[in-house]
Amino acid sequence: MIRLILDTERRALLNYWRVLGESRKIVYILIGLLLMLILLPLVTTLLFSITASIDQGYLDLLLLMLSLASAIILVLLSIHFIIKDMILSGSIALYMSYPISAAELFYAKFIRHNLFYSTSILLPLSVVVGAALAARDGQWMLMLNSIIYFIVLGMFFTSISFGLVFLTANMMPVKKVSEILAFLGGMSFLLIYIIMFIVADSFTGILAMFPEIPISFSGILYDYSPVAGILGPILMIVAAIAIILLTKFIVVRAIDRVGITEGHSTGRRKAGRSSISHPVIMLACKDMKLSFRNIRELAVLLPIYVLPLVLVYFSSPAEAGAQFLVMEGSQLVSTAAGGALVTALYIGAHHTARDAEHFQMLQVLPVPGSQLAFAKYIFNILATVPFLMIIFTITWFFSTAGVDILLYMLACILLVCLAAVPVGMLIGSSNPVVSRKNPSRRLDTASNIIITMIMFVVFMMISMLPFWLEGNVMGVRQGLIIINILAICAVAAWFVLGRVAGRYDEGFKITYKD
Amino acid sequence: MLKVEKLDKKYGSSYAVRDLNFTVGSGELFAFIGPNGSGKSTTIRMLTGLLKASGGSVEMFGEEMGPGKTHLKARLSFIPDTPDLMGKLTGREYLNFIASVYKIDEAVFLEEQQKLLALFDLEGKLDTLIEEYSHGMKQKVALIGALIHKPDILFLDEPTVGLDPKSNRNLKNYLREYAESGRTVFLTTHNLSLAEEIATDILIIYNGRKLAQGTLAELRKMAGNETAGLEDIFLELTEVSGNDPSDT
Numbered sequence: 001m002i003r004l005i006l007d008t009e010r011r012a013l014l015n016y017w018r019v020l021g022e023s024r025k026i027v028y029i030l031i032g033l034l035l036m037l038i039l040l041p042l043v044t045t046l047l048f049s050i051t052a053s054i055d056q057g058y059l060d061l062l063l064l065m066l067s068l069a070s071a072i073i074l075v076l077l078s079i080h081f082i083i084k085d086m087i088l089s090g091s092i093a094l095y096m097s098y099p100i101s102a103a104e105l106f107y108a109k110f111i112r113h114n115l116f117y118s119t120s121i122l123l124p125l126s127v128v129v130g131a132a133l134a135a136r137d138g139q140w141m142l143m144l145n146s147i148i149y150f151i152v153l154g155m156f157f158t159s160i161s162f163g164l165v166f167l168t169a170n171m172m173p174v175k176k177v178s179e180i181l182a183f184l185g186g187m188s189f190l191l192i193y194i195i196m197f198i199v200a201d202s203f204t205g206i207l208a209m210f211p212e213i214p215i216s217f218s219g220i221l222y223d224y225s226p227v228a229g230i231l232g233p234i235l236m237i238v239a240a241i242a243i244i245l246l247t248k249f250i251v252v253r254a255i256d257r258v259g260i261t262e263g264h265s266t267g268r269r270k271a272g273r274s275s276i277s278h279p280v281i282m283l284a285c286k287d288m289k290l291s292f293r294n295i296r297e298l299a300v301l302l303p304i305y306v307l308p309l310v311l312v313y314f315s316s317p318a319e320a321g322a323q324f325l326v327m328e329g330s331q332l333v334s335t336a337a338g339g340a341l342v343t344a345l346y347i348g349a350h351h352t353a354r355d356a357e358h359f360q361m362l363q364v365l366p367v368p369g370s371q372l373a374f375a376k377y378i379f380n381i382l383a384t385v386p387f388l389m390i391i392f393t394i395t396w397f398f399s400t401a402g403v404d405i406l407l408y409m410l411a412c413i414l415l416v417c418l419a420a421v422p423v424g425m426l427i428g429s430s431n432p433v434v435s436r437k438n439p440s441r442r443l444d445t446a447s448n449i450i451i452t453m454i455m456f457v458v459f460m461m462i463s464m465l466p467f468w469l470e471g472n473v474m475g476v477r478q479g480l481i482i483i484n485i486l487a488i489c490a491v492a493a494w495f496v497l498g499r500v501a502g503r504y505d506e507g508f509k510i511t512y513k514d
Numbered sequence: 515m516l517k518v519e520k521l522d523k524k525y526g527s528s529y530a531v532r533d534l535n536f537t538v539g540s541g542e543l544f545a546f547i548g549p550n551g552s553g554k555s556t557t558i559r560m561l562t563g564l565l566k567a568s569g570g571s572v573e574m575f576g577e578e579m580g581p582g583k584t585h586l587k588a589r590l591s592f593i594p595d596t597p598d599l600m601g602k603l604t605g606r607e608y609l610n611f612i613a614s615v616y617k618i619d620e621a622v623f624l625e626e627q628q629k630l631l632a633l634f635d636l637e638g639k640l641d642t643l644i645e646e647y648s649h650g651m652k653q654k655v656a657l658i659g660a661l662i663h664k665p666d667i668l669f670l671d672e673p674t675v676g677l678d679p680k681s682n683r684n685l686k687n688y689l690r691e692y693a694e695s696g697r698t699v700f701l702t703t704h705n706l707s708l709a710e711e712i713a714t715d716i717l718i719i720y721n722g723r724k725l726a727q728g729t730l731a732e733l734r735k736m737a738g739n740e741t742a743g744l745e746d747i748f749l750e751l752t753e754v755s756g757n758d759p760s761d762t
Contacts, residue, residue, distance in 0.1 A: 272610075276610060279614055281614075282614035283615075286603065286611055290603070294602055361599070361600075363563075363581070364587060365615050366588035366616060505582045506581060507564070507581065
């Protein structure tokens with residue numbers, strides 16, 4: 001039965017690939033080639049050289065950090081796919097309607113998820129690390145132990161992921177679990193930014209900052225000894241079997257006792273008040289509620305809100321570790337404008353594309369497109385300007401620039417958002433996507449490419465700023481010229497908003513996925 | 515109140531709806547029935563201004579209906595077969611939203627809301643997120659949202675799907691009274707006993723074309739069976755038409 005389920009899943013995957021559009025296939029192949037030809041050799045070389053050359057005193061810490069980093073990434077990845085594959089798709093209910101036991105379903109899904117999201121990543125990692133460790137000590141048994149260690153680790157991660165999903169699914173609605181975990185996934189991207197800010201150029205310098213750890217891989221993964229080298233892997237395999245059996249118990253109990261469905265209900269919210277308001281205010285309030293109650297949505301948008309900080313880093317990389325940002329006033333103002341442009345474009349596009357989800361309902365309402373677009377514009381301005389102003393005011397506090405620069409920055413943020421939000425809305429309304437399995441996916445490939453290209457150009461320009469603006473001090477005249485130009489753009493953007501209103505009247509061209 | 519003339523909808527080279535003609539007057543409870551894929555939902559979407567017709571016209575309250583006609587939309591309501599309510603709002607917030615965009619007087623809104631909540635047995639259940647409602651409860655909230663501003667014409671696509679027996683009966687009675695008060699109900703359904711029970715006029719659509727229209731008695735005459743139920747008439751007429759080679 002397990003083989004039958006796995007075979008069905010394999011066929012479904014093949015069919016999915018067969019019916020994919022040619023353009024999508026080409027994109028996937030290009031991404032695959034990019035990973036294989038650039039990223040993989042880079043990571044392999046880096047990992048191999050670090051592991052092979054690091055001081056023996058740091059080996060335990062390095063291996064522990066590798067294991068923990070894999071744990072964070074793989075557990076979040078596995079949880080996301082388990083929820084998507086088993087719960088949001090309703091496949092549990094489907095399989096359980098056949099003469100298949102919950103245990104058989106668990107084993108089949110476990111094998112699939114372990115192979116796809118753990119072993120496929122950890123096996124190459126184990127080979128690289130194992131080869132480096134074996135080369136260090138000239139003991140090739142270390143290679144085998146490294147492979148066993150990382151594969152068993154992968155089984156642990158898959159078990160933890162299954163356990164977390166099915167334990168929490170018993171306590172709260174699966175959708176909420178999915179949203180919270182997706183939010184954590186989004187937050188984990190912040191780690192990348194943090195690393196960019198904090199990491200110095202010396203890897204061993206960072207390792208030296210950690211206290212001594214009570215774990216030792218000596219005898220098993222390095223400095224091979226026959227007793228530890230044989231007993232260690234056997235113990236790991238036994239522990240893996242035990243944790244898989246425990247996970248099976250949790251999952252089977254969850255499926256058999258309550259069944260896991262998408263509509264698992266929770267309690268009521270605080271009693272509200274029935275009242276009416278102006279349609280535009282109501283539309284903007286509706287958007288506010290849809291945004292803040294959807295944690296999955298916040299997870300997608302959060303990294304965009306933090307992007308301006310990355311721009312700050314790019315525009316003064318040499319001084320990132322200093323107590324104050326040594327940035328010219330013109331640099332600060334340009335960075336604020338660039339950050340506002342990128343954020344306003346994406347947020348505007350994402351929120352407008354979200355309307356596709358309930359577009360039929362909006363269309364039947366007696367509200368003209370102009371009001372729908374205006375309400376969305378107001379909401380997008382509220383969702384961008386205050387946040388950006390706070391971020392850049394904090395940045396200004398850490399700089400040596402004067403109050404006049406802060407005022408220019410705030411004016412620039414407001415005007416850029418007023419100008420860029422309608423453009424973002426136009427992009428978002430061009431061909432929005434509605435996906436049941438991936439509800440936070442709102443934009444089509446073309447819109448994503450357009451926004452990414454703009455982001456890329458802004459990033460490039462901002463990173464070049466220190467060279468272009470070196471020695472140029474921003475005066476009142478320059479400031480007023482910039483503000484006037486931006487004000488003209490903000491007024492001109494009303495014409496773009498008119499085009500968006502037209503799309504609300506005519507109807508969006510919506511692509512329904514899944 | 516509603517006049518449809520030579521209405522066409524073409525997708526590529528094939529017609530989803532072809533040469534449809536009918537009128538619906540005030541106080542009528544009009545049932546629009548047909549097999550799956552016969553063009554019911556496409557027609558209803560054209561009537562409500564959600565979809566542009568390829569040809570012909572839809573006249574509502576003496577004016578051409580179209581996507582931008584918000585003043586006409588203010589006088590109608592439409593509930594699709596799967597209402598796309600906003601899951602992250604509570605039932606109450608959704609109804610506040612609807613009342614605001616239809617600009618209902620607050621006192622009238624509160625009074626009507628109370629009546630409809632009692633009718634659909636939804637009292638005390640409005641402060642839960644819509645995404646946590648069952649299908650039937652979502653349908654009830656959608657129905658309340660559609661009825662609360664007392665539209666002159668009410669379009670319902672499969673309104674009884676998911677409703678419990680009590681709400682089903684209450685809805686039937688409500689729709690009857692609603693039509694008797696001079697307003698119009700336009701209903702599509704596969705539940706032929708519902709159409710037989712409450713409709714004052716019935717139109718059968720098949721392969722995008724009008725197959726028959728009339729009261730139940732008139733349809734019986736057309737089918738040549740004076741005692742037949744709507745189900746028998748429907749099957750009789752659609753099977754005859756399905757065997758007719760000129761129909762394809």
